[in-house]
Amino acid sequence: MIIKEKCNKRWMLQAVSVGLLILLASPFVYGQRTRLKPGFNLFSVQQDVELGRNVAQDAEKKLPMLNNARVDDYLNRLGRKLAGYAPGEKYPYQFKCVNDSSINAFALPGGFLYINRGVIEAADNEAELAGVVGHEIGHVALRHGTNQASKAQVYQAPLAILGGVLGGDSMGAYLAQLGAEFAVSSVLLKYSRDAERQADLIGTQILFDTNYDPIYMANFFEKLEAGKRGTDFFSSHPHPENRMDHINVEISKLGSYSRSRVNDTREFRDIKRLLKSLPAAPEQGEVQTRTSSGEQGTPSSQTERQEEPVSFCYHSFHAS
Numbered sequence: 001m002i003i004k005e006k007c008n009k010r011w012m013l014q015a016v017s018v019g020l021l022i023l024l025a026s027p028f029v030y031g032q033r034t035r036l037k038p039g040f041n042l043f044s045v046q047q048d049v050e051l052g053r054n055v056a057q058d059a060e061k062k063l064p065m066l067n068n069a070r071v072d073d074y075l076n077r078l079g080r081k082l083a084g085y086a087p088g089e090k091y092p093y094q095f096k097c098v099n100d101s102s103i104n105a106f107a108l109p110g111g112f113l114y115i116n117r118g119v120i121e122a123a124d125n126e127a128e129l130a131g132v133v134g135h136e137i138g139h140v141a142l143r144h145g146t147n148q149a150s151k152a153q154v155y156q157a158p159l160a161i162l163g164g165v166l167g168g169d170s171m172g173a174y175l176a177q178l179g180a181e182f183a184v185s186s187v188l189l190k191y192s193r194d195a196e197r198q199a200d201l202i203g204t205q206i207l208f209d210t211n212y213d214p215i216y217m218a219n220f221f222e223k224l225e226a227g228k229r230g231t232d233f234f235s236s237h238p239h240p241e242n243r244m245d246h247i248n249v250e251i252s253k254l255g256s257y258s259r260s261r262v263n264d265t266r267e268f269r270d271i272k273r274l275l276k277s278l279p280a281a282p283e284q285g286e287v288q289t290r291t292s293s294g295e296q297g298t299p300s301s302q303t304e305r306q307e308e309p310v311s312f313c314y315h316s317f318h319a320s
Helices: 002-024 045-062 069-083 117-122 126-141 144-156 158-162 168-185 193-209 215-226 228-236 243-253 266-277 284-292
Strands: 094-098 105-108 112-116
Touching (some): 069 094, 112 117, 117 126, 126 144, 193 243
Antiparallel strands (some): 105 112
């Protein structure tokens, strides 16, 4: 009986030891990945959402929205799956397609994301598209938009900030001002190279966690960098130094890949075929000309007079 108890204890000890070794050797060790947190911010999380929603409503009046339910539904399913693995606050993410052939995308505070039709058309598989969307989600999760606005406000009114004058009413007024001036100043989209690097790292982690190979994000950026069509993206997203190296280093921290990774889907290919069947999207220059002359471009060629010219500055990926 004593011998049997000793054997049982020895077996349990061995089992625990093996379990610990498996845990430590696991390819999905969260402790190895780069940890990032939002920086300095005068805004509350709820104000992020409020500001983003207000600016989104204005943006959709002035940008040539595709307004195709099937494409937007696909982007929302893909985007919300990715956003489920984003760190920090769980924002009410929404994703919509802009009928613009240039390769670009931008994210507003609070989770309002816009992906140009050109991004979908340029992506060779769903993983490449997911890389762009994951990068934009990184900006939302790390609150880069209101971080930039906060720094701008401190620069403009440091004494008010230090004196605690910027209370609820004042911040509300500043929110309204930001919304009204967004098309001119684009302060919410003026990200630094360091912010771009952080969004790359978050995007890499999100792709890994959602069972895509994150190398496709690096591949897509390399493809844009090598071709002329990438200039729209990079002109509004400052290109961080050694971007591919940073992404590859982060990939190495995430562990080995599951053999069941799915980097492309039939639905992605169906959406690409659908876009190909639609009238060609306008170039970015045409979009700016139409909006400044009062037209809102849509696939059905509907037009709507606008009171003021618009010049949205997309957040892009090219060296400046």
